[in-house]
Amino acid sequence: MTHIGSYEDRRKNFTWAISERELEYKDENVINIGEYCSDRICRMGKKDKLALIWENHTGEERRYTFDDMRVLTNTIAAYLQKLGLKPGDRICLFMDKVPELYFGFLGILKMGGIAQPLFSAFGSESLVTRLADAQTAAIFTQRKHLAKVRNILAEMPSLKHVIVVDDDGSRPLREGELAFHMDKEERVEHFDIYPSKAETPSVLHYTSGTTGKPKGAQHVHYSLISQYITAKYVLDLKDNDIYWCTADPGWVTGTSYGIIGAWANGATQCVLDSGFEASAWYRFIEKHKITVWYSAPTAIRSLMKEGEEPIKKCNLSSLRHLASVGEPLNAEAVIWSEKVFGLPFLDTYWQTETGSMVISNYPGMKIKPGSMGKPFPGITATVVDLKTFEPITKAGIVGLIAIKPGWPSMFRTYWNNVETYRSKFKNGWYISGDRASIDEEGYFWFVGRDDDVINTAGHLVGPFEIESALLEHPAVAESAVVGKPDPVNMEVVKAFIALKPGYEASKDLDLDIMNFVRKKLSALAMPQEIEFVRSLPKTRSGKIMRRVLRAKEWGEEIGDTSTLEND
Numbered sequence: 001m002t003h004i005g006s007y008e009d010r011r012k013n014f015t016w017a018i019s020e021r022e023l024e025y026k027d028e029n030v031i032n033i034g035e036y037c038s039d040r041i042c043r044m045g046k047k048d049k050l051a052l053i054w055e056n057h058t059g060e061e062r063r064y065t066f067d068d069m070r071v072l073t074n075t076i077a078a079y080l081q082k083l084g085l086k087p088g089d090r091i092c093l094f095m096d097k098v099p100e101l102y103f104g105f106l107g108i109l110k111m112g113g114i115a116q117p118l119f120s121a122f123g124s125e126s127l128v129t130r131l132a133d134a135q136t137a138a139i140f141t142q143r144k145h146l147a148k149v150r151n152i153l154a155e156m157p158s159l160k161h162v163i164v165v166d167d168d169g170s171r172p173l174r175e176g177e178l179a180f181h182m183d184k185e186e187r188v189e190h191f192d193i194y195p196s197k198a199e200t201p202s203v204l205h206y207t208s209g210t211t212g213k214p215k216g217a218q219h220v221h222y223s224l225i226s227q228y229i230t231a232k233y234v235l236d237l238k239d240n241d242i243y244w245c246t247a248d249p250g251w252v253t254g255t256s257y258g259i260i261g262a263w264a265n266g267a268t269q270c271v272l273d274s275g276f277e278a279s280a281w282y283r284f285i286e287k288h289k290i291t292v293w294y295s296a297p298t299a300i301r302s303l304m305k306e307g308e309e310p311i312k313k314c315n316l317s318s319l320r321h322l323a324s325v326g327e328p329l330n331a332e333a334v335i336w337s338e339k340v341f342g343l344p345f346l347d348t349y350w351q352t353e354t355g356s357m358v359i360s361n362y363p364g365m366k367i368k369p370g371s372m373g374k375p376f377p378g379i380t381a382t383v384v385d386l387k388t389f390e391p392i393t394k395a396g397i398v399g400l401i402a403i404k405p406g407w408p409s410m411f412r413t414y415w416n417n418v419e420t421y422r423s424k425f426k427n428g429w430y431i432s433g434d435r436a437s438i439d440e441e442g443y444f445w446f447v448g449r450d451d452d453v454i455n456t457a458g459h460l461v462g463p464f465e466i467e468s469a470l471l472e473h474p475a476v477a478e479s480a481v482v483g484k485p486d487p488v489n490m491e492v493v494k495a496f497i498a499l500k501p502g503y504e505a506s507k508d509l510d511l512d513i514m515n516f517v518r519k520k521l522s523a524l525a526m527p528q529e530i531e532f533v534r535s536l537p538k539t540r541s542g543k544i545m546r547r548v549l550r551a552k553e554w555g556e557e558i559g560d561t562s563t564l565e566n567d
């Protein structure tokens with residue numbers, strides 16, 4: 001029997017024009033993601049349907065219909081325009097997962113701005129690196145993060161407006177800081193939405209690489225075409241679904257599927273603005289009768305660690321479809337979720353640069369636990385030889401995941417860094433930087449990254465950014481940062497440090513250095529372990545060989561060390 005939406009059927013008949021047709025988009029038309037996620041859904045007769053059910057760790061709840069969202073995003077767009085902000089200006093969102101973050105994102109797009117979401121746990125240095133690169137003009141933030149913004153103002157002359165969304169007057173704001181209350185502002189029923197076209201820039205998401213500063217992957221409004229249809233086919237969103245994407249919009253999953261893909265499908269979304277806690281998560285699913293749940297392997301492994309007891313205490317029968325992204329999803333996790341929820345987590349693979357899912361498992365497709373699945377219909381993906389970039393035709397051989405350019409949500413450049421952008425294309429393919437193999441049935445199996453970037457709990461951190469921060473510590477002469485295996489977070493940051501003369505390794509120094517990085521960058525970038533060494537392995541040309549240190553941590557073969565300086 002063929003499943004109605006079987007993978008083979010969909011692949012055979014698919015073109016992106018299907019998505020364009022469903023969205024009533026034609027070449028050269030206006031396409032504004034802000035409009036598509038709110039006004040259009042209202043026009044389709046769903047204005048009183050809930051768009052957002054928000055809850056925080058204290059149990060406070062806020063609910064918004066699609067019409068509320070339409071009006072509030074108008075209100076934000078009009079406010080930004082009144083401030084004098086212009087289409088194309090970069091406007092940063094630096095907030096926890098509060099409703100203002102979600103509506104601010106769409107409001108920015110409605111006035112033609114480029115939304116630049118940044119993870120609110122970032123410290124001042126992580127923040128300024130990304131804002132200075134983008135020459136950001138305005139930033140939305142909360143009181144609790146204001147000190148970090150104030151720290152960087154001297155270095156950020158372009159940043160004209162600091163907009164505080166939850167000012168309560170308890171401590172005075174400084175000159176140039178603006179109190180903005182989305183719910184108290186005069187409601188703007190009608191706003192002239194910016195007539196963006198397919199190639200108008202929409203979102204700037206910063207992602208870490210091995211060398212140099214984080215890069216801003218720049219997306220355009222046309223990304224909607226693949227975000228909408230992948231959310232529909234892979235997340236299987238239907239009109240009566242209650243959907244929960246656990247990702248933070250500081251990262252691409254939280255925008256592509258925590259905002260755009262879901263709302264363009266008119267789905268009701270739940271947001272839990274609090275940290276991870278297994279029983280709180282299960283209660284959240286039970287309370288809101290969540291049906292579709294998109295999460296990440298680290299969270300799933302953390303749930304596994306808590307065992308079945310908290311699951312038995314809740315009624316989770318509303319769940320009907322689970323998916324995962326961000327890191328390799330272990331086969332055990334898929335098998336476990338089948339056992340405890342009666343449903344497997346379906347793995348999906350993509351990147352900040354791809355903007356939407358490119359390889360994944362689908363409802364109705366045979367699942368091989370541990371495999372990422374197959375290319376999305378409309379996506380041509382393969383693995384290519386590590387050196388020649390020629391497609392590998394034999395099953396089971398490891399190569400680099402490569403995708404034929406041209407899918408709608410592909411990033412259009414790295415902000416200010418077109419050379420690095422170009423370097424990602426080889427032999428007519430976009431090279432993802434991940435290694436994988438393909439089996440006889442066309443399923444992709446993830447092997448690992450092809451660079452030194454560390455994936456901790458689904459978040460990429462660049463070793464270079466951490467090493468640079470470490471160098472600013474008075475005791476550090478040089479350092480190398482690698483990923484070290486971790487049962488829950490997949491990898492955690494480990495730093496090898498050579499101290500300056502006069503400094504002695506000690507537990508206190510260890511903690512001091514860890515905290516130093518946490519404050520500057522973030523808790524994700526903080527080394528979980530420090531090993532003090534006399535010197536670091538280097539190539540003859542003086543480059544630190546992270547590969548050697550990493551292989552030791554993972555118990556792997558070190559490989560070719562012929563270029564090592566001190567071997």
Ligand code: WT7
Nearest residue numbers: 253325326327328348349350351352434446460
């Ligand atoms: C990198 C992209 C786009 C989602 C959030 C991360 C790794 C992503 C998987 C998966 C194994 C995965 C890759 C990729 N990754 N999904 N299903 N299996 N690895 O976006 O921060 O740009 O990270 O995350 O290494 O290149 P990102």
